[in-house]
Amino acid sequence: MANDTNMDTNENKEATVPVLEFRLPTNEIDLEAAVGDRGVIMIPVEVIAKNDGSFTFRKSGIASAEGEFRGATLDEMRDKIGVVEDEEGE
Secondary structure, three states: OOOOOOOOOOOOOOOOOOOOOOOOOOOOOOOOOOOOOEEEEEOOEEEEEEEOOEEEEEEOOOOEEEEEEEOOOHHHHHHHHOOOOOOOOO
């Protein structure tokens, strides 16, 4: 399974990418989507700090959905699940 489950590298030394969860009001984004759908949100930001190995951003405008949101593809599901060992194979 991918080691991208915690953006705090002090807690998860094996993390390869940060995980960022956030909430946007529905009146800001005109979007038709269901839980589990995937897509792209564009959020204008301003850099407010730069440290060794990281940046800190502040939202500076209205977010917008880019294109349609859809369910995960088979390849995306495989990437999320990772390698599954066959327990009945032996």
